[in-house]
Amino acid sequence: MSDTSVTQNEQRQGLNRRHVMIGAGVLAAQGLAVVACRQFAAKTPLADVFVGKAESYKADLKRVVSDGLKELKLGPDWVRGRSVLLKPNLVEPDRQSPHINTHPEIIRATADVFRSWGASEVFVAEGQGHCRDTDYVLEQSGLGPVLDESRLSFVDLNHDDVMSVRNTFGSTRMKNLYLPESLKRADIVVSMAKLKTHHWAGVTLSMKNLFGMMPGVAYGWPKNVLHHAGITGSILDINAAVKPHLAIIDGIVGMEGDGPIMGTPRNGGVVIMGTNLPAVDATATRLMGIDPYEIEHLALAARSMGPISETLITQRGEVVASLVQKFARLDPRKPSHLASNVPTKL
Numbered sequence: 640m641s642d643t644s645v646t647q648n649e650q651r652q653g654l655n656r657r658h659v660m661i662g663a664g665v666l667a668a669q670g671l672a673v674v675a676c677r678q679f680a681a682k683t684p685l686a687d688v689f690v691g692k693a694e695s696y697k698a699d700l701k702r703v704v705s706d707g708l709k710e711l712k713l714g715p716d717w718v719r720g721r722s723v724l725l726k727p728n729l730v731e732p733d734r735q736s737p738h739i740n741t742h743p744e745i746i747r748a749t750a751d752v753f754r755s756w757g758a759s760e761v762f763v764a765e766g767q768g769h770c771r772d773t774d775y776v777l778e779q780s781g782l783g784p785v786l787d788e789s790r791l792s793f794v795d796l797n798h799d800d801v802m803s804v805r806n807t808f809g810s811t812r813m814k815n816l817y818l819p820e821s822l823k824r825a826d827i828v829v830s831m832a833k834l835k836t837h838h839w840a841g842v843t844l845s846m847k848n849l850f851g852m853m854p855g856v857a858y859g860w861p862k863n864v865l866h867h868a869g870i871t872g873s874i875l876d877i878n879a880a881v882k883p884h885l886a887i888i889d890g891i892v893g894m895e896g897d898g899p900i901m902g903t904p905r906n907g908g909v910v911i912m913g914t915n916l917p918a919v920d921a922t923a924t925r926l927m928g929i930d931p932y933e934i935e936h937l938a939l940a941a942r943s944m945g946p947i948s949e950t951l952i953t954q955r956g957e958v959v960a961s962l963v964q965k966f967a968r969l970d971p972r973k974p975s976h977l978a979s980n981v982p983t984k985l
Contacts, residue, residue, distance in 0.1 A: 834893030
C-alpha cells in the first residue's frame with residue numbers, strides 16, 4: 640500500500656490522498672471517504688461496548704464476564720452447543736512481569752461462563768510472539784496451572800497445521816494469509832487482549848492481538864513477515880480474514896509506556912467487552928486517555944470494519960468518562976504512533 644504525504648492543513652480539513660485497499664481493489668481516498676463511511680454515517684449507534692469494574696483479579700470475574708455478555712445480548716442460547724476458542728495475549732511470558740500478558744484468572748472466568756452456558760467445548764489457543772517453547776510459555780505466564788485445574792486444552796498456534804486463504808481485504812501486498820487449522824474447530828473466536836500501549840502501533844488491544852493467530856511456522860518469531868508487510872495493514876487483513884466474534888480486554892492491570900513488553904504496570908480496574916472489535920478498541924483507547932483517531936489502524940478500520948466514534952457506540956455498564964486514566968506512552972508525534980495520513984474524524 641503506497642503512502643502519499645499530506646500537509647497538516649489538509650489533515651485538519653479532513654483531506655486525504657492516501658490510497659487504501661477495500662477488498663482486492665484500490666480506490667482513491669477522496670472518493671472512498673463517501674462510499675466506505677456511508678454505513679457508519681447513521682446517527683443511531685451501531686455497536687455496543689460493555690465496560691465493567693474489577694479492582695483486582697480476586698474479584699468475581701465470572702460475574703463481570705457474565706454480566707457483560709448479557710448486556711451485549713449474548714446469553715446461553717448464543718453459546719450452547721458451540722465450540723469456543725479463547726485467544727489470549729502471551730507475547731512475552733515472564734513470571735516477574737504478569738502485566739505483559741492476559742491474566743490467567745480472566746481466562747478461567749470466561750471459560751467457566753461459556754461452559755456453564757452449555758458450550759460444547761472451550762479451548763485456549765495462542766501463537767506467542769517470541770518463545771518457541773510451549774511448556775515454558777505456559778509455566779512463565781501462569782496459565783499452565785489454570786489450564787490443568789480447569790481441564791482446558793491449549794493449542795500452540797505457532798505449530799498448528801496451516802491453511803491458506805485469499806487475502807481479500809488487501810491492505811497489504813500479501814496475496815494469501817496462512818491461518819491455523821484450529822480456526823475450523825471453533826464456532827466462536829474470542830480475542831482476549833491486554834490493555835496496553837504499543838511502541839509502534841500506539842495501542843495493542845483486541846485487533847492487534849490477532850497477530851498471535853498467525854503461525855510462527857509461516858510468519859516467524861516474532862511474526863517478522865507481518866512487520867515487514869506493514870503492521871497497520873496486517874492488522875486489518877488479519878481481522879478481516881479471522882472474523883472474530885467477541886473481544887474481552889483485560890484492563891484490570893494494563894501496561895503504559897514502552898509496550899507491549901517493556902512498559903510499566905498500570906492499574907485500570909476494568910474489563911471491556913463487545914462484538915465489534917474496532918468499537919471495543921476505540922473505547923479501550925479512550926479509557927487510556929488516547930484519541931482513537933490518532934491510532935492508524937483504528938482510523939482506517941472505521942471506514943469499513945466498525946465505528947470508533949463515541950456517537951456510534953452505545954456504552955453499557957460503567958460510564959467511560961468516569962474511568963479514564965491517562966496512560967503514558969512514547970512520543971505520539973512519531974510516525975509509527977500517529978495516523979498522519981487519515982482523516983481526523985469520519
